[in-house]
Amino acid sequence: MKVPHSGYHWNGIDNDFFEGxxxxxxxxxxxxxxxxxxxxEDPSGKSDRRGGAAQILGIDExxxxxxxxxIDKFWADKDSLSLGHWGETNLTIKPQLLASDKFDRQITEGYQVTATLHQGNLPSQACRWCYHTVPVYGWGQPQQPQQAxxxxxxxxxxxxxxxxxxMAHGLAxxxxxxxxxRYDFTNAPAYSEKNWGRSFPxxxxxxNCNSFDETIGLAITAGGGRRKVLWTTEEVGMIGVHYRDTFYEFVPWNSQMSWQIQPWGEWRIQASNSDFEVELIGTTDLPGTMVNTPTEQGLVMCCRDTLKGLLSIDLRTRQGRQIIKATSQNAGLEVGGDGWERAWVK
Structure with missing residues (x-):
């Protein structure tokens, strides 16, 4: 199940670049x-923003x-999802993917990750991890070529x-x-995504959510942003739903989309195409946690997250037949960037 853009995007020259x-x-x-x-950021090493980082949102957010x-201890494969960054180590070899037991013995600080393995050690933060993932859904119809x-x-x-x-859904x-x-787990819901370019929107x-109350095999990711397109900007959004081996996609080239996003606490998103219509409602009473995102000035704490949001989905045919109605208390909800003094309505 090869997913587009899995590999590392840096061209080996550009210093005004990040990948996350x-x-x-x-x-x-x-x-x-x-x-x-x-x-x-700046893997060429020519600017003040050069370097790597690992952030974790954990227990109690x-x-x-x-x-x-x-930056010389960062490595990534250009053709597949495979990357890592070493901190403290006695190894003198070129940074690369290691067998799990060798990584555990030799890499005092660092991480490595592929589509199926995720391992790391951050002793200064008292955090270690190692788990294997079986992908279930990539991005697109199962058993078909995956989509960008x-x-x-x-x-x-x-x-x-x-x-x-x-990976819209996997089991870790x-x-x-x-x-x-210590938290041991078997077949826990897992998800992954990436960004690359000069800065976030x-x-x-x-x-995002792939753990729903009494509904197995449902995975949802939705997002919207004000992004750069060549010399101008545009506001775009999308919703992707995987359920029972079917992918329901609502994107600018096949759907109409609207949203009402509060500066914090409420996310309402609607979309429809020729066959289906969907509404997502996310809410939280939690304050959220600020995290860093890449900007043109380097990593900046300009993003608020919760991983304990409430989320409901109502997906129907255009004729009104209900396909999915489900809720979760494990949703990821996020707002970021500038201009959140009032609700964002589109």
């Missing part, structure tokens, strides 16, 4: 999630940040930034040690 990866693991029984966010200033989230134009560097959902088995507590929202 996001991996989420949900533990439904305790209503907790872990979100791992990795980034590399606590946030940790670990910097990896040595932003369509065919995403291959032409028209949009800023690029965005690709790598392994463990995470977090500040003195000027303003955006995001909704």
């Amino acid at each position: 990866w996001y991996f989420r693991l949900t533990l439904p029984k305790v209503r907790e999630s872990f979100a791992f966010m990795y980034s590399i 606590q946030h940790l940040l670990c910097s990896f200033p040595d 989230t932003a369509g065919l134009l995403s291959y032409l560097s028209v949009f800023e930034p690029g965005w690709q959902i790598l 088995t392994g463990w995470i040690e977090w500040r003195g507590e 000027q303003k955006w929202f995001w909704v």
Whole structure:
């Protein structure tokens, strides 16, 4: 199941560049999630923003940040999802994917991740993890070639930034040690996505969930943003729903979309195409946690997240026949960027 844009995008020259990866693991029984966010900025090493970072949202939505200033210890495959960054280590070889046991012995600080393996150690933050994932849904109809989230134009560097959902749903088995507590899990819902370019959108929202009450095999990701397109900007959004081996896609080239997003606390998103219509409603009473995102000035704390949001979905045919009606208390809800003094209505 090769997903477009899985590989590393840097051309080896441009210093005005970042790439970021996001991996989420949900533990439904305790209503907790872990979100791992990795980034590399200016891999050419020519500017003050050069370097890498690992961020984690963990238990009780606590946030940790670990910097990896040595860009020479970052590695990534250009053809597949495979990357890592080493901090403290006695190894003198070129950074690369290691067998899990060797990584555990030799890499005192760092991480490595592929489409099926995720492993890391941040001793300064008292966090270690290792788990394997079986992908269930990529992005597109199962058993068919997977799709680019932003369509065919995403291959032409028209949009800023690029965005690709790598795995809408997977099942992860392994463990995470977090500040003195160990969490073992089997077939826990997992998700991954990535961004690349010069900076995040000027303003955006995001909704994600693949762990629903009494509904198996349902995965939803929705987002919208004010992004750069060549010399101008545009406001675009999308909703993707995987359910029972069917992909329901609502994107600018096949659907009409509207939203009403509060500065914080409420996300209402509607979309319709020739066959289906859908509404998502996300809410939270939690304050959320600020995290860093890449900007033209480097990593800046300009994004608010919760991984314990309430989310409902109502998906119907245009004739009114209900296909999905489900709720969850494990939704990821996010707003970011500038201009959140009032609701964003489109």
